[in-house]
Amino acid sequence: MSSSKASANEKSPSGRPYHHGDLRRAILATALDVIAADGPSGLSLRDLARRAGVSHAAPAHHFKDRAGLLTAIAAEGFGLLATALREAADLKEAGVRYVRFAREHPAHFQVMFAPELLRTGDLELATARALAGDALREAVAAVPPRGRGTDARLAGVAAWSLAHGFATLLLSHNLDDPLGDQDPEEMFRTMAAMLFRHAE
Known part of the structure; x- marks a missing residue:
């Protein structure tokens, strides 16, 4: 399955599928929570994916990397x-x-x-x-x-x-x-x- 199809089928922590745009927003919102608590140095894409309840590839699909x-x-x-x-x-x-x-x-x-x-x-x-x-x-x-x-x-x-x-x-x-x-x-x-x- 391609990464685009995988990201489109991601599910939220509640188990409901994300819409394509919602997933990007969910990742951003989770990242902002992490930064507010721990600063930018506390941010990693793998940990972010875990917190957002998505696959480890989802953040990279939308943003490529941490930068x-x-x-x-x-x-x-x-x-x-x-x-x-x-x-x-x-x-x-x-x-x-x-x-x-x-x-x-x-x-x-x-x-x-x-x-x-x-x-x-x-x-x-x-x-x-x-x-x-x-x-x-x-x-x-x-x-x-x-x-x-x-x-x-x-x-x-x-x-x-x-x-x-x-x-x-x-x-x-x-x-x-x-x-x-x-x-x-x-x-x-x-x-x-x-x-x-x-x-x-």
Whole structure:
């Protein structure tokens, strides 16, 4: 039996056959659970297949190898991030959306910024990353020069560094003491207002 026929006939842990698209999604969802719990280093295709209740060949059929799976996760993450950023009303809120994305999608966030784990030349990944970058640049460009300085590119790096650094420290629990019982998003808004005084 060919691998395509085998994957089409895979069964879920409940014993019901997966549809072709459902199997890919099931593998991705299981991979995200593993990464959230153990980090990307804890991911192996064979263990993933066991956890998802599919044959050991199923993940390879859809993603070829571990790098392909992680690349698909990163591409999905950048797509979700781009959508979140475009929904923001201004630069400050774009930063809040960035932090919220990291909190709601910690496994994606871990993989997206680890190029050594990915096929960096992958078209889907490159496209999704570009969309996210464009969304951030548009938010920065909307800020008057008096609020961000004359160098929009440098302002974009500053905005990204603030949001990404805050999100990274938050996910690694390094902000537990400084935050206390404060809402992380409100704290970020305050910090962003300190840096971009006229970002609204």
